[in-house]
Amino acid sequence: MSSISSSKMRSIDANCSYLGMDPLQLMENAGAAIAREIISKTGSAKVLFVAGRGNNGGDAFVAARHLSLYGTYDVRVILLGHSSRIRTEESKRNFSLLKYSGIKEIKEISDSSELIGYTGWKDMDIIVDGVLGSGIKGAPREPESTAIDKINSSRSYIISIDSPSGYDIDNGEVVKSVAADMTITFHRMKTGLGLPGCERYTGAVKVVPIGVCRDAEEYVGAGDLMALERRKSDAHKGNSGRVLVIGGGAYYGAPALAAMAALRSGADIVTVAVPENVADTVASFSPDIIVVPLEGNMLIPENISRLKGLIDSHDVTVIGPGLGRDQKTLETVELILPLCKRAVVDADALYGLELPVKSEGELILTPHSGEFSRLLDEKLPSSIDERKDIVRNFAGEKGVTTVLKGNVDIISDGQATRLNRTGNAGMTVGGTGDVLAGITGALFAVNDAMEAASCAVFINGAAGDLAFEEKGSGLLATDIIDRITDVILKVF
Template sequence: MDSITSSRMNAIDANCSYLGLKGIQLMENAGAAIAREAADVVSDGEVLIVAGRGNNGGDGFVAARHLSAYQNLKVKIILTGKPDTIRTEDARANFNLLKHCDIGEIRVFDNSPAIFDWFGDADVIIDALLGTGVKGNIREPESTLIDLINSSNAKVIAVDTPSGVDPDSGNVSGKAVKADTTLTFHRMKTGLENPDAKDFTGEVKVIPIGVCMDAESDVGRGDLKLIANRKSTSHKGDSGRILIIGGGAYSGAPALAAMAALRTGADIVTVAAPASVAKTIASFSPNLIVRELTADRLCPEDIPILEELISAHDVTVMGMGLGREKRTLEAVKQIIPLCRKLVLDADALYDLELPASLDYMILTPHAGEFRKLAGTIPETLEKKIDFVNEFSIRENVTTLLKGSSDIISDGKQYRINKTGNPGMTVGGTGDVLAGIVGALFALYDAIDAAGNGAFINGAAGDLAFVEKGYGLVATDIIEKIPKAIMGRGTKHD
């Protein structure tokens, strides 16, 4: 299986909770695996667990509880701070259980000679200090504890990632634990594959801990955690500048996409629309910036205007309401290579030349549009996923195939989105989705933008359905986007 980043693993953990599998259950499985590894290393002797105050330490507490049942093993624990400073509820719960176990001694680290002697007496040391939570330079007391671990003669087992090794890059900032064995949970972490990290990881073992398959494949609340809050230092434009190219045959579609992008959090949204509909689009909302093009339909003569606009925006979203006139489709082909990031929807998918000529393109077809791009679509979900994966890698695109279950793939990984309802078959919901995805694409990778976009669109539709039933319309969904992002009141929460 492919390696994953720490942020992706955090999202999977949160998705497990979303599905009903609590973090404390995963912690139990991780800690039990650590205990088995330690017991395999030494059958008679001392095990020293060096524990931080986060969930990495919590894994260590679980391991201590399991190891305390081994008659020939003596277990000691060093904490980096007082017990009342343990940061997570799951870690605190497992620490509190230790008073009911036969633990040799538990002490908060200080510079006393007695604690230093613990490192010399240990046969096995479990590094449960930082794990994937390392950020920047190592501070005290972790810095001294890493030195003490590395100076001991004990066998060292690192929990998830050796403390001090960046789990995503494998880089070391200053110092890190040198482990004999690293137990990393669920999937290999990207940083552990870095050859420079091998001096610190020792043998890396990937340990299953019972993660639900759907927590990784289905988009959930954990994925939305990747959408970070804005920094207090943010300025206008930092949260995305989105260009919508649409309209001509229709006026409502580009307006819906633009309003959806704004509701998703984009700072600036500009609609470039043919002269026949530009004023109508502007009348939808004073929040829209509308740039009038030269003719009644998008045409190659508009390229100089659009080239300037494209360069001033982070993402281009194109296709809604354009129509399929020959000169319009020719203009679309000329526009595509000018874009840095591009979302193509609706009419822009018609007569599309693939493979893509740029690396950052998201396609958002419904089933009919996708059949024209890729051929006959298989019936079963499993075969559809394979089909979309193969298409995406072959054509160098990220695909969001809309349906009762949306399939999102960049050819390397895929997501399934199950939010949404039959009321969303009303016209305009696809335009809303394109706008949401475009806004997210300004800040996030294509797979995360498309996956989260599908989830938000469906969750907003679910909120709208509660109030409007089958009478919901696309603008109802737009109004619910902020609540959907914040996770308030959907049927999936």
Template sequence: MQVITSTEMAALDANCEYYGLARTQLMENAGASLANIIKQKFPQGTPVTIFAGKGSNGGDAFVAARHLTGYNVQVFLLGRGDEIKTAGARWNFSILKKAGTSIIEITDSTQIPEPDNDCVIIDAIFGTGIKGRLRPLESTAIDRINNCASEVVSVDVPSGLDPDTGDFEKAVRSNLTVTFHKPKPALLRQELKTYTGELITAPIGIPLFFERLIGKGDLERLATRKPESHKGDAGSMLIIGGGPYSGAPALCAMAALRCGVDLVHIAAPESVSDIIASFSPNLITAALTDNHLNENDIPLLKKMIPDADVVVIGMGLGKHPETQSALQEIIPLCKKAVIDADGLYALDFQQKNYSNIIITPHSYEFNRITELKTPENLNTRMQVVTGFAEASNTTILLKGKTDVIAKGSMVKINTTGTSSMTVGGTGDVLAGITAALFTTNDALLSACCAAFISGRAGEICHQKYGSGLTATDIIECIPEACNP
């Protein structure tokens, strides 16, 4: 059975809203589904006692209360109405008050009553967002519920239970848990049956396709800079690029800096090193020995690579046999790497383990390095990319009108972007964004968010410049794209 973690569910909620499916609609669907299950299980006229927290879990219960016409509903809110955390929950709480539903706001644990034994208790204290130790108010409410002989229905997850790990300080013992969209991992653990009881998974109107889409919710999962951060804490990068093309590594570096990485060094052939440095005073360059990367550069790179959280390899390097030979020795030395453009041709997927690498090919490059065609049909293309990602243990960001990102059996798609982004240099920008995120995040999340940010920055630029946008324009729009 497929599960969804609390982090994934939070991202999915945010993505639904980003793509037009409002959180209030999801809350309405969840509460209505819960009420329908209550109606199927218990006859009309049954007293229903709701213990509601101040989050979205409580909001689901407020909706259910509105739908339970013919039931004697009593709501106990653990806190004050003006403390309710989400707009949807506040809105549904206000509707209940206007409808004359019996509501008691509880601010002290001594005020929590013992529920009647003949009622149905709806446990909506905590959902998937539980954090930290229980406060006295919620702890006492859980005790009251567990000490009662009533039937208990938990909303999404029994309150107190960590939805992912199953850990708990204290948790509600439910007869029935109604979870939404997909079960959370802990709900399937047999040893927790005492707490979860019967499990029903209720759909709430989220299209399965939305689970594939990258959006705002994925960006919210990215690591954030801490107030006490020092230089280097937000990541350091080394770019090995340049040769026939000098602009590519500069574009990659500037994109990474705009994405928030702390330090970027560029190792480029001597013939272009000064040219690259001249693009911006923000660029730190180290000159290699010749007009193309070769084995004589390996000693210098062996000194530089250990200091880099991520090494970006490929843009502008060229395909000289000496360059490809040197890359085959360099790539295994990297802690993490993003491989693009000319660097892709140095990879040996039959012999090497590339679990610490993200590759960013377009369809032609993917075909050349894998001997696999990328079909026009999106579902078939996802299958091809996922199959190769599993077989090679590599994270793949396949660039295209719709980007396909895969790691193992996981596959996501990105639909941001515009046809104006066919201009040269956009792939270098994407590689820089990917590497910047990869310094402090895992490979799949980094690749997904990079594709979204790059495409969104292109959309913002297109609104300003139309089909005349350039790669440098996209770089300047990265900060705005990071906050959709």
């Protein structure tokens, strides 16, 4: 299996929790795996666990408890800091269990001089490094820095939990790091643990399973939203995304829904370019929408000169909502797409679309099954596994990120493929696809295509689920827009 980043692993952990798996279960499985590895190496030993105040420390506490069941091991634990400052509930609970586990020595050390004076470093057979987690960057602080020095200067066999403390698990950068004889990492190989020369710090790397739910990785979950760009405290207007919606003509509600969804999803500025005959009606939906009227009563090639400047001044273009399928409109879509650096192509803009588009821009397509069958020029099978293969192959061949909407959404960029199960039967009402296009546009303005598309379908479906609880079969697309922020705020 391919390696993953530390942020992806955190998303998977959070998705496990979203699915109903208690984080204590994963910590228990990780700690038990460390204990098993020690037992497989030696039947008796003096083992010192050096633990930080995060989840790596929690894994160490579990491993120490498991190992203490065997009378042939002399188990000792150092917590770097006071137990009242342990950062996670799971680690606190596992630390509290140590006093009932027959462990010979449990020390809480906050002062670096006390670490230097600790005599236990000299005669340990194994030291388990649970000092710092995988998300730590830069130079370690005290007392962690001194702990790393003492671990490295010992003559013990060193086992690091998940990654050597101080080692950047994503890109291998090091200011100061534990130099381990073995690193036990969980679930999947991490990107920085396979880099040339990394064995100086990692030693031998062993990947161990810890019972992660398969769907936590394949299906989009709340944990995936954690990787999205957040609005920064020092941000200026426009830093969180400028979205242009091109639509309307045949229908005026669709571009307004897409625009409002983009705003609710965090975009700073949303401009809607629509034919002049519907511009005032679209503007009446909200004063937050900037409306630019276009010549004529439908999208036509004569609009290109006006649109080019708008496209250049926005981060992403959402094209399709309410356009209609007049031949001149479809010809204009073909002329617009090569001008876009990023675009979300939806609804009528998918009709008759020629792929691949001759452009260096990035595209996200959001077809339902009928629209996708038309793009493929073949009928779709009902099997999810077969559909996954078709979507992945299509995305790879055409050079586009594709969202196939359905009871289970399929998202692929030709390499990675994700599924989404949020949403409900009430969302067959008109306008929900326009809402999804707007959410996708807002996220795509500041995130990569696969992240934006995957998280957008999750947010759209989850907001729809919240709205359905309240409105039932009377659900409207505007009800989904009203619940977008509820979904996002649950994560952030």
